Amino acid sequence: MVETNNLLPARYRGPGDRVFKTVIVLFSSVIILLAIGTALVIYLEARPTFRAFGYWNFLTETTWDPVAAVHGALPFIIGTLLTSFAALALAVVPALGVAIFTTEYAPWWIAQIINYTVDLLAAIPSVVIGLWGIFNFAPMMRERFYTPIYNWAYEDAEWLVPIIGAPSTYNFVTATIILALMIVPYTVALSRDAIGQVPREQREAAWALGATRWEVMRKAVLPYARTGIVAGILLSLARALGETMAVAMLIGNSNRVPFTLFGPAATMPSVIINEFREAVETLHYSSIMAVGFYLFIVTISINLLASYVQQKLSITKGGL
């Protein structure tokens, strides 16, 4: 009797399996529907803007003037791309250094301390970092760096002045530095995981050939971990693109291109958070939605690219 029962396919063996399967399928479907639903709603709400300006012209228009009812997303797209890539450039090398140090060089207890600290950094709410930036970091930077640099440029390097601009307290560079600080923990954590997943045998193979520590890193560990590291960098980029609060608090929020280094600027998330309460005109409201829609597209593409890199190009899955 018992043997016969075991021989039967699982789906005949009582209702538990079926109930469980139904429940989890239901939950998973809800998640998918939510994501698609959100995208759809944002798109529908943004349609008046697309109808008024066109999908492409909205992207390339540099004026954003709710009073004149002219809306173009280019300043925010430029702001978002510049801050994100600049922050990424600032963050990647130190983050990789930390990841390599903690996984390969540091004694375990130092590695633990560093890892906890980095994780803690990731846990600080964005608005708290923004607060610190507003009251301490931004004024300090303006006083210690931006003003002296501007004064020097004004005297000795006039060609620099249009690039760096008159220093305001809340500006492009400050927001970028804070943004870099905020993505470092992600880059560290993700590249740490990628490095940690390199099999012990790979390292030992390099050691056994007479490689030094750095050579083991360079020849065996980093090549093996490279896809994971690249995916981690892409995910950090997606996070930087979407980061809202701290950037909105520190970037100074100016819609006027061209931006200058020490002058105020704006990003896609920052314009959304700054203007959604005042958007009483239909076109203003739908334009904010349209900015949100494009931001959604960009971050989702970056995320998809990251998972593509991670899965299709990963060594363990065979492809190269």
Place this chain on the structure above:
Amino acid sequence: MSIRATEQRETAAGEIVGAGGAATGVAATGGNGFYPNGRPVKKIDGTTVRMETEGLTVRYGVSTFGIQDVSMPVFDRSVTALIGPSGCGKSTFLRALNRMHDLGVDIEVTGAAILDGENIYEPQVDAVTIRRRIGMVFQKPTPFPTKSIYENVCAGLRLVGMRRKNVLDEAVEKALTDAALWDEVKDRLRSPGGSLSGGQQQRLCIARALAVEPEVLLMDEPTSSLDPNATMRIEQLIQQLKEQVTIVIVTHNMQQAARVSDYTAFFYVGEMVEISRTQQIFSSPREERTQEYLSGTFS
């Protein structure tokens, strides 16, 4: 050992040294009674001792012994098999021979491992240099998956700064030929090392180890992840390789030890119970524990 064979060997190796200065080890002990490093050759019963351990002890943590007080010789250009039940310390011993334990956390090695009359655990000895002279092949094939077959074989030579293409080409062909892989891969040296079959990957790893001309080759259960055919090829290869390099092989397969080795050491609970010529240990072991293990009383 005939003197002429020795001379040929030295010439062949000398060319590579002369051409690029890449090879650090020359797998020959001179017929003149000296190791390549100038120290006098030690012989036991007329056979040259290439490596030797004295009271080698490996501790994990404070009290757990990996191996305890192991003293045994490794004879030049022969195959020495290490056998024993799982957890007996044979792999621990093997890894102590090229200082791989340096990399572990909380592992302490005491005693001496002597290569060419020189203790590799002396403080002034550089472990990196030692590992270039004592190659290693692991249980699982470990080609570098992002590198081509060619670059995998070159990896060791590149580490010592060799860049000249003709030297590298020659070394790759020689190492792959020695590893009995050349005919199978010569037309696709640029394809990734991971694209080979398991047995080919293992021979690639052997080629990679051979390319730097090590004096001793350590093999840690090199066939345990391979099918019988691939295993047979590796065993044949080991027979050929012992002409030029001293081999120490860990195996959990007694038949394999009997087939490939000249000497066999039996390990049990962290001790080296006995070492003899392979024929002798399988026909008339001195120790009762060896007898019991070989007859299958325990495993």
